[in-house]
Amino acid sequence: MRNVLREWQSELKQTFTGTRDAVPEWVGRLAEGDDAGFHLPGSAVWAVHGGMPTIVAGIRALLMQALHPGALAGVHDHSRFREDPLGRLAGTIRWIFTVSYGSTGAARAASGWVLRLHESVHGEYTDGHGMVRPYAANDPELLRWVHIAFTDAFLSAHKIWGGPIPGGPDAYVREWAQAGTLMGVEAPPLSEADMRRQLDRWYDDGELASGAKVAETVAFIRDPPLHPALRPGYRVLFAAAVASLEPKYREMLGLRTARLGPIPLPVKLATKITLGVVHLALGRVGPSEQAARERLRRLGFAG
Template sequence: MTSAFLPATAFLRRALVRRVRAVFNDRAKGEKPVVRSSNALFPRDSVIWRVHGDVTTMMVGGVSALLLQMLHPAALAGIWDHSTFRDDMLGRLRRTARFIAVTTYADRADALAAIERVKDVHDRVTGILADGTPYSANDPHLLAWVHVTEALCFLDAWIRYGEPGMSRKDQDSYFAQFAEVAIMLGANPVPRTRAEAEALAGRMHPELHADPRTREVARMVLHQKAPGPAAMPVQRMVMEAAVDLLPRWARVMHGLPIRNLRLPAIRLSTRLVAGTIRWAFAGERSPLEK
């Protein structure tokens, strides 16, 4: 490798790091990357640090989890009635990503404060469903659904694009660790193993429903405006990979079929982007950390 090539490589890496960090941190609001702490809720060598530290898989898993969550009428109502997703979808995804980063990597006091802020916001997210049933974002049962969709989607995206050979033991460790945050948020029941998570998701299936409003919200999520022209191809890739990650029954409910001929291209491009971003952040923290 020539000496002339090294500066160009370093420049490209720095430029990519800056661009990705800008997506996850709103400078206009004074947001800065989360500081990793030796006093975090979880130790540095924990599985949850490994899973939550990958940019691409967390984006894919996050969108997939959101698509699953909105199939529950109460979760959809909370998004529709109280969220700013129509005008600020990127902001909503940023807030979710920051909460995950803070509760995974930041000092324990900061993590606990973030959890209390979310609980306070949830206290105000209440309403009445079309059939007259009241809903609340702090309902333990609803929180359990939100948690299990996130845990399954974050982990499955990581396995597909980051660690295909991940052991069942490590997968169970991830669920056990992530369960601590869910319990502090008030979720119940909370799965502590992969088997428990899959069983809980299965029990929730009869409560799920899709209607025109569900599909409208899904359309807004999947076709949101990209932060800039350069981000458009990557954003499209993330959305396609997120739909691909959904279980088949969820894709059918959303009316989001994927042609089998598209799958190799979707998965290959996602692996390439994931590898490129990992290369750029080699020796760096993830976009939400410093």
């Protein structure tokens, strides 16, 4: 069992950070800085982003983001997700954790780095109404879609598999709105109800679409090039992400909840067990949170 956990630990670190053994250099830098950052221990953001359901949330966010043809075109036309999907994942995780745990300067620098990468991402796409339109990754409307799909995914997964959120779901949406602002989102939603209304607007207005590119993306997310040791657990987590989706989005993605004939499979319980094993492999407190606490202790914010 110990050897299995050690193998899982190494492969999980490789998947999430790009390195099997050492803590990534950027994580150590989260201990630097001269202020507390945008989020503190006891915040809703720390509660949600420090939990294992974020793994399910990441899969759900990718599935949801694929439904906006403008966002999907940017990924297909400019991203190296096919050649280096884990590298793209590690970059996304770096930004999330830097905004969550870093100083305000580190959070702004990480967001600026992403926005500069986006500057060259532009082209054309066919929208949900069949019209050809231009897109740019830094377009405020596309940034809004990505931000809301992310926020919805992380909140939804945590509500199913996570613990209490300080201040409740509205506090998480309100606090994580700061990340949207850093990324150029204009007036991001500040409550769960507002977030749901904005998310539904894209669906109701026919701005979302399925099709061959969506099917290709879903197939890739369903079966990414993971180490064989991680694949059984990933299948459970993918099923969890699918089960957590609203039926209308699941239908657009061409997905169904896991079943054995007419009998639904116990995805919620299987996911809880799988996340428990991942938690055991990775440790109780992640290195990003540890580095943030080191900075906070130095500044007198935390013991």
